[in-house]
Amino acid sequence: MTALAQGKALRLVFGETITELADEDDRIVVLDGDTGSSTYTSLFEAAHPERFFQMGITEQNMLGMAAGMSTLGLIPIVSTFSCFIVSRAHDSIRVLIAQPKANVKLMGGYAGLLAGMTGKTHLMFDDISIMRAMANMTVVAPVDEVETRSALRAIIDYDGPVYFRLNRPNTPIIFDDDYEFVLGKAVTVREGTDVTVFSTGTQTARALEAAEALALEGIDVHLVHVPTVKPLDVDAVVAAARKTGLVVTSEEHTVVGGLGGAVAEALAVNAPTPMILHGLQDVFGESGPDGPLLDKYGISAEKTADAIRAAAANR
């Protein structure tokens, strides 16, 4: 398959961008859960030491303290690995951040299947479903460095809690430099007529590679990237589904309740459409290099193409 141009890791872009944003906005503070050397909040600490707070390994406390800080008009950006935010500190988020709509930004680092050689304890790919089920929460999963830069600006401008998904590996670039992320809006990445594919986060790059490969076989994919999984851009989802009458959702995430769940809920009510949910199949992960993991768990570009091809063949 044709490879896309390789870009930076989203975690690095995150560290660079929040450092820049804090140059202009002194409401921004960063709370780090002892992972700044991995998540690149280290860049922020070096530039803005007085607004960087090391919280140590106290995730439940860290999320609670962020909520308290937000009541003074500060904008706390809380950063650690996704599993420790979403899973470990779920109660703090629910009661102190989501329920009061606290203006806290939750940065889920190392989200998805590709978290180094960490294994199932650290591989967090039910984060979107869990955070999506929480009232008042906004859920964003950017695809590349361009979108991550733009989206970070947008979520700082938005007054309310946001869960933001960040992946570990270097990530292909699919957007031009002038691309602008709009919170709550889906974006058509490729026009097509045979099958509509919705994808989110870094999986969109693999879905795009799959779409280009399928085009050579005569399957014309309409690819819609959904960076804001909640609130879902229902109008765009319905319109894109109607365009081809066949839907595949694809995500580096469990098929239980993530983007696939969100799209299924929207279409079931508004425009029932035949649909395949492609992603991690209700399992936990394991240790391994990125390539073999993507292949084994069925979400590599090749396996994504297989899923779309099968859906198109069975319509």
Place this chain on the structure above:
Amino acid sequence: MTQTTATYTPEDMAEFARQARVRILEAVKHAGGGHVGGPYSAADMLAALYFGILDIRPDEPDWPDRDRFVLSKGHSSIALYTMLALRGYFPVEELLTFDSIDSRLQGHPDMTATPGIDMSSGSLGLGFAAALGIALGARTEGRDFTTFVMLGDGECNEGIVWEGAHVAARYGLSNIVAIVDHNKLQQFGWSGETLNERITPYTGTQLADRWRAFGWEVMEMDGHDIPQVLATLEAARAFEGGPVAVIAHTIKGKGVSYMEGDYTWHSKVPNDEEFALAMEELGETEGGAA
């Protein structure tokens, strides 16, 4: 009774605490549910805070420079609501809406619903973390108010409390005062000699020792002796050497003989006879309004 400019004497505060105990029981009986033992152990301290210690403006609940108070033992919400009402944040009559549908007075404190609530709480330990965040944020922003937070002794079972205690000491936060309502009982707790006897979660000096070990300055007081509460909390506010934990020795159910020290009154609705007896013991000759 609800002037915002008055200076109150310790005797006034004791009277407000007495009235609060009456109102608490009325509200719980009216709602048909709620907590009593914890609110009663905290009532005298809350009266001292809201009528003596806290720099607040009931007619401007969101005044940016106000002292903050977080009730981390959020299940004692009715005690806080009662004190806020007596202090003039909302009408005392509204207390009888406690726990009813559409009420601003939810089972646990909701900062989005009730005037005067600085932080939502209810899942134990969370309010403490949020209070530490308020204190750290205030220091970052150069604001000089004090944040007071009240925890239960049972609440100190929670791991998050000790996560926060570590971080607060690490940052040397001297604008936070944690009051631990050490009433020696929790909802059910560990059994003693018999199953009906429940033992204190922390015996002797264990609770003070834990806070001290985490780097906090520890003060102790009788949480029912209002002059002592006032003096201790002022000393805690003035202490500049780091965070202060005030261990408040209290009696769960304080003020009503049959409730004192009986864990079953953690949350329980009095029957008519119990209610009448409580009103009598609390000096409420009219018999209460439940």
